[in-house]
Amino acid sequence: MSLAEQTALAITAQPVLTNTEECVVFALSSQTYAVAAGQLRTCLSLPRLTALDDTAEYLVGAFDLRGELVPVVSPAVLIGAPLKPAATGDLLILVDAGDYPVALHADAVLGLERVRSQDWDRADRAQTLSTLRIVLSGGGARLIDPTLIGLVLEASGPESAEARLKAFEQQLDAADLSLLEARAERYRALGPARRAMGQPLGRCRDV
Secondary structure, three states, rough: OOOOHHHHHHHHHOOOOOOOEEEOOOOOOEEEEEHHHHHHHEEEOOOOOEEEOOOOOOOOEEEEEEEEEEEOOOHHHHHHOOOOOOOOOEEEEEEEOOOOOOEEEEEEEEEEEEEOOOOHHHHHHHHOOOOEEOOOOOOOOOEEOOHHOEEEEOOOOOOHHHHHHHOOOOOHHHHHHHHHHHHHHHHOOOOOOOOOOOOOOOOOOOO
């Protein structure tokens, strides 16, 4: 699917929420984001990532979870903001994107909130692919619909996957990278997946 086709889909597709559905709310830098609670799989501490070639600029890397490759998306870059470099205390919000999982980079999980009744701003969704401004019980946020996030580019972007990952890890020292690598090894070696969609946010952990 081309970028133009994805943009058209983002404008015309029905919102993933009703006006009373709950959202998982999280933060990255100074921006607040949300995903439909029914799309949540789990929440993990950030592991060491590997680069994936020919992918969108907002995809910073991927990791192996129980033998399944999970792409990691920067919500900041997704909405056109600067990349937020990784820190050892950062989290990944693992969500369903249809037939595969996607992990969203976060530095804090804020909880569950209900969407207030309002008109959907389609123009904003057109400008920021796969995101939509919404109003929650605790304030505003950008809703991310993971099913609309395109991961593969038809042509190479201006920055290589290796350069993106290097920028993501720029603030980590050798000890930090060793800690993230240990997490990656544990995630790779975990047993069969136990689906956790819609489970309480207490599942956020470093396993």
